Amino acid sequence: MAKQTKKNADGRTERKPRGIKNKANNMRALSLRYRGVILTFILDIGFCLASFWAARAAMFKEVAFPVNYTNFEIPIMIIMTAIPVCLLALFNCYNVMWKFAGRIEFIKFVGSYIVSVVILFIIKAILDASFNVQLWGTQIVIYIVFALVLTSIPRFSSLIVGYVKHVRRGNLSSGASEPPKRTIIYGAGNVGSVLNNRFIINPDEGYLPVAFIDDDNDKHGRSIGGNPVAGGLDDVEAIFEHFEPDVFVIAITDLTKSQLRTIYERLSKFNIPIKMLPPISDAQGIATTSLTLHDIKIESLLGRDEFKVRQELVDMSVKDKVVMVTGGAGSIGSELCRQALNFGCKHLVIFDQHENGMFNIDQEFVKKYDPSRYSLIMGTVREADKLAAVLEKFKPETLFHAAAYKHVPMMEIAPTEAVKNNVFGTKNVIEQCQKAGVKRFVLVSTDKAVNPANVMGASKRLAEMLVQTRASQGKMQMAAVRFGNVLGSSGSVIPTFLKQIRDGGPVTVTDRNIKRYFMTIPEAVRLVLQTGALASSGEVFVLDMGDPVYIYDLACNLIRLNGYVPNKDIQIKISGLRPGEKLFEELRYDKEKVDKTMHEGIFVTKLEKIDKKKFDADLAELKAIAEREDEAGIEKKVFDIVPRAAREQAIKERESSMRAAAAEAKMTETEQAETVEQGERTAPTSGETQAVA
Structure with missing residues (x-):
């Protein structure tokens, strides 16, 4: 990285103070962040306007306008456009790294539109009662569906592309120069789900999740991110034979020594790498930070669980x-x-x-x-x-x-x-x-x-x-x-x-x-x-x-x-x-x-x-x-x-x-x-x- 320097009056090189350099970097990062927020905000307004006119066209192509609707159409358009955009902001949907979005972000996004429907129906009732203006409920529903689909495109496109690439990677021929590592994730909880999602949308990391192992019987037979929970440790031989993995990844962050030793003893006999997550405080940290899986340390397998300090x-x-x-x-x-x-x-x-x-x-x-x-x-x-x-x-x-x-x-x-x-x-x-x-x-x-x-x-x-x-x-x-x-x-x-x-x-x-x-x-x-x-x-x-x-x-x-x-x-x-x-x-x-x-x-x-x-x-x-x-x-x-x-x-x-x-x-x-x-x-x-x- 080039040093921040300048020449002073005597011709000597003078280094820019570190604090000024850090401040400039922070301002640049802040500028890029708000640039993305503003761009998404403008796109949402455009998508909502487009959805309004698409819903209008779908409703009134062969049907007459309702009573007094045309006299109030511009205010109605502004209100119907503003409400979803404002609720997206209220639900903090403009400050999210959507590439790493999880269930919470998805719930917030959909929740903002559910609340929008409720508010628009309340406004519909007020217009009908106080101004004798008819706003049809069908038009509101069609508008919300169009707006939800269109505003989701810039947010979830990377996820969609990632899943498409995931499907393609799953069909790669064995002759590929660097085929992805077929990966079985141990732990079908929140951490395992986020890790599976990360691997899918980040193919460059070289992991292709194909299945989960979890000892919770209620999860067996279900799927997470398109990959099945194939069974527990007792089924690991059959799972290994069926999915032919190249690596196991343990996606549980709070294992004791005895638990880790039990898992390792069952997985190690297949003589393929066993990886673990670094110490990250929560599942969201796995999604949003650079991630380097590490090998199990031998210290983690020896001895009993540690005693607490008195x-x-x-x-x-x-x-x-x-x-x-x-x-x-x-x-x-x-x-x-x-x-x-x-x-x-x-x-x-x-x-x-x-x-x-x-x-x-x-x-x-x-x-x-x-x-x-x-x-x-x-x-x-x-x-x-x-x-x-x-x-x-x-x-x-x-x-x-x-x-x-x-x-x-x-x-x-x-x-x-x-x-x-x-x-x-x-x-x-x-x-x-x-x-x-x-x-x-x-x-x-x-x-x-x-x-x-x-x-x-x-x-x-x-x-x-x-x-x-x-x-x-x-x-x-x-x-x-x-x-x-x-x-x-x-x-x-x-x-x-x-x-x-x-x-x-x-x-x-x-x-x-x-x-x-x-x-x-x-x-x-x-x-x-x-x-x-x-x-x-x-x-x-x-x-x-x-x-x-x-x-x-x-x-x-x-x-x-x-x-x-x-x-x-x-x-x-x-x-x-x-x-x-x-x-x-x-x-x-x-x-x-x-x-x-x-x-x-x-x-x-x-x-x-x-x-x-x-x-x-x-x-x-x-x-x-x-x-x-x-x-x-x-x-x-x-x-x-x-x-x-x-x-x-x-x-x-x-x-x-x-x-x-x-x-x-x-x-x-x-x-x-x-x-x-x-x-x-x-x-x-x-x-x-x-x-x-």
């Missing part, structure tokens, strides 16, 4: 308080920072050693928040002196400890680093918080801390034990909160799969039977913030994660959502479990009992008591081993403190998984495709853990 719990944790987040530049930590600011913390202290992450979060926050509301502190939780200085300076009331090494394979090859950071870093933070008078401390833990099979999970379990054993040493309210995988965190499975899909595959899954819990980062953080209000004496809280998900199914769904067919367009490769990886993660130990809290999505575990004296002695020995970088010694000692059985079971599972992966690698592509279609998996090799309820 505002009083969030306020107890962060509102009007100084809040500090360790690991504040990480996936969970940065979201904790965002929501702490959004929920009204007095000041936020972001503590992290990751330089790039701190730079990125500062670049984001400086655009959204007053920079005086937060402070960035570079540092590591391994340095007790640094922590002490920061706590002394800012005096936070609530601290969320999210600083941790989290990647399982990396911590298997660097166990001493896992212990130094995740265990003794946590110990430093707890001790310095107690000295500084912090009121609330919340440790962000993980489901991998339950029956840990890897060093990372074991280090997080040791961090939980630190919270348990230190909670009675001071007034600080302390707790840990466990949850499973979060969607979209750095290095997590979904971004990895998406990159592999973009690269053309294969998508690598470690085992066909591996399952994980998933939750979105924003919801997990909202629950963590609310958990802060429940922290008291070293509890371990567990978030309701919903049902676990097979990672193999997740990979298949991601491939389909990107428009490909699993093991046909994009191969899925089974690689075998990685060191320390379990088939199933758990949210609590078998011996732990779970109680409800005042929040329906947060549960508290009843923990077994820990011998603090023995635990401290183990920690001292563990620290000495870590300082001399004895990786084998670290691994042995860590699994002397936490249960070793899960570690040994994981080793056996990995050996079995590697053998299964080798066998699957020998399968033909046809056999793999059949396996996907049939949804086959081998039987689980260990007990599945259900979501806490």
